[in-house]
Amino acid sequence: MTGSDDELAELSVRVVLYHRDQNSELSPLYPDSNDLLESATVLAAPINMPAAVVRALLDSEVPADFAANPWLNRHRALVFTDGRCRVAGYELRYHDKFGVYASEET
Template sequence: MPVNGEDETGGLSVRVVLYCGESDGAPTPVCPDSEDPLDSSTVLTAPAGVPAAVVRALLATDVPGEFAQDPWLNRHRALVFVDGRCRVGGHELRYHDKFGVYASEES
């Protein structure tokens, strides 16, 4: 399984926790029925799932402070989707409950 950086096939990957952002409050995990952020996590892989620029941009960001002390989350980054959209590395990512995270064609 790929882990934060280059995997055995030469692809890049990064672990992320997905949040839904609201203009009037704090972001909430995409799996609202669970308090465990790992239930809202996934691995983004380039070039198969998202562009390499997205993975590189996320790898260049700091791990959120609340994740850093947790041995299960200390390599994860946070992605906040507002209205199902998030911009990373010059690309627009979208989140759909059924299809997960994908790069928008409009990026």
């Protein structure tokens, strides 16, 4: 595989989406559910996310609470404040209709 082929290969990471409120309290994006998987999604590069974001998330540790759970042990946490978070120089946003998307690199 050449370098350019490698960049075209799909990368993906599973994430659980959290919201941080004004009091710095964390809650799953869909707090009415007892199942964290309902607040989970898959981010794939280059389909819906820049490769740098997916790689940065793959390089981050699986949260300790997830590691012992067979359903979550490959997920990472993605925390949004006011519908935004920063990963690998990108601002990620969450929209109820469109899900997670990246805005321009800064």
